[in-house]
Amino acid sequence: MSGEQIRNDASEATEIDGEWPLRRLLTEVVGSGPKTADDMSYEQAREAFDRVLVGDPDDATLGAFLLANRWKESTPEELAGFVDAMRERSVVSAAPDADPVDCGGNYDGKRKTAVLGVASGLVAAAAGTPVVAHSGPSLPAKHGATYGDVLGELGVPTDLDPAASAAMTDEVGFGFYAQSRFNPLVHDLRETRESVGVRTSVNTVETLANPADASVHFGSFYHLSYAERIAGTVRESRELPAERVVMAQGIEGYDDVRPGTTRVAEWEASSGTEGGRIEDGEVETADFGADFEREELRVDDLPADSARVTEEVLTGERDGAFADAVALNAGFRIYAGGDAESVGEGVERARDALTDGSAAERLDALRAFEQ
Numbered sequence: 001m002s003g004e005q006i007r008n009d010a011s012e013a014t015e016i017d018g019e020w021p022l023r024r025l026l027t028e029v030v031g032s033g034p035k036t037a038d039d040m041s042y043e044q045a046r047e048a049f050d051r052v053l054v055g056d057p058d059d060a061t062l063g064a065f066l067l068a069n070r071w072k073e074s075t076p077e078e079l080a081g082f083v084d085a086m087r088e089r090s091v092v093s094a095a096p097d098a099d100p101v102d103c104g105g106n107y108d109g110k111r112k113t114a115v116l117g118v119a120s121g122l123v124a125a126a127a128g129t130p131v132v133a134h135s136g137p138s139l140p141a142k143h144g145a146t147y148g149d150v151l152g153e154l155g156v157p158t159d160l161d162p163a164a165s166a167a168m169t170d171e172v173g174f175g176f177y178a179q180s181r182f183n184p185l186v187h188d189l190r191e192t193r194e195s196v197g198v199r200t201s202v203n204t205v206e207t208l209a210n211p212a213d214a215s216v217h218f219g220s221f222y223h224l225s226y227a228e229r230i231a232g233t234v235r236e237s238r239e240l241p242a243e244r245v246v247m248a249q250g251i252e253g254y255d256d257v258r259p260g261t262t263r264v265a266e267w268e269a270s271s272g273t274e275g276g277r278i279e280d281g282e283v284e285t286a287d288f289g290a291d292f293e294r295e296e297l298r299v300d301d302l303p304a305d306s307a308r309v310t311e312e313v314l315t316g317e318r319d320g321a322f323a324d325a326v327a328l329n330a331g332f333r334i335y336a337g338g339d340a341e342s343v344g345e346g347v348e349r350a351r352d353a354l355t356d357g358s359a360a361e362r363l364d365a366l367r368a369f370e371q
Helices: 022-030 042-053 059-072 076-089 117-126 147-153 162-172 190-196 201-207 224-236 302-314 321-336 343-355 358-368
Strands: 101-103 131-135 174-178 216-221 244-249 261-268 279-284
Touching: 022 042, 022 059, 042 059, 042 076, 059 190, 059 201, 076 201, 076 224, 101 117, 101 321, 117 131, 117 147, 117 174, 117 302, 117 321, 117 343, 117 358, 131 147, 147 174, 147 302, 162 174, 162 358, 201 224, 216 224, 216 321, 224 244, 224 261, 244 321, 302 321, 302 358, 321 343, 343 358
Parallel strands: 101 131, 101 216, 131 174, 216 244
Antiparallel strands: 244 261, 261 279
16 A cells, blocks of 8 residues: 555664664774774674664764764675664655655755756656655764755655655655655754764665665765675665666666766676676766766756756756756656666667656646645
């Protein structure tokens, strides 16, 4: 049934029965610096994030722990432990009838170029590939515009409980999950994360929360090593249902695909590879009719201008770089969802959805959605 909640509500704070309080992990494992620190086991990492989520450590110890893991660089096993603690203790998931592509764009958002994920998700939906996105108010380090900001500018309700988000996904083909409603204990870490002021492992694991229990995750990376780490995290996780990861080089670290020569990474659970190894290659976006420069996507007022771009591209009032970028990103989502044999085919289907008016219909349906 659409909107069926399949996980319990987030756990209330409680004591953790374990052997590894954060202060001990700092002094004995991760806190000796990037060259001499040891990695945590999956079990240690899971216990550590359990403690974080129930408020076990004091703020100073928590900040030191987050920074130590940033300096050391978290392994897939550690990230999987963090993700699984989050999924078990905090995430309230609600699966739609559809199996959407999960888009967990970095929650710190974008500051220079338009946020294209709402437009791209609606175009993909019009082409038959359902998409979900999730975010909260923007975070360090960028404090940029996010999915939720653009939806708010479009007049779309965003303060939805997970069941309503699932219903939106089935009704519209595009759904939004608000972190404060589906991942409240991680949301409550915002004050400490603001005081730390830089990206930490939490920035990574929250993008993998997967509140719709989707089998496909679509994301972005600066360097291929990050894509390998995400694939490895999904593989090592005991709680994530994702069976496929598709990632591309993004703009500003967000899940908007970089134009030009762009590297793409894919991982399939069924491939039998060990350690989260991925298949990777390059595409030329100009081959798909997306021959534009990143600078052409710059806007001044990120939320308002991104919303205007979304509306104008979907209604056919704007062409050029923005329309090409939306088609490109929708094509990647269609491909990730398994509804196209190649990114190029996905882009063709996206352009058809823009031309025949079905993408504009999805925008109307999104605005008309009621809880």
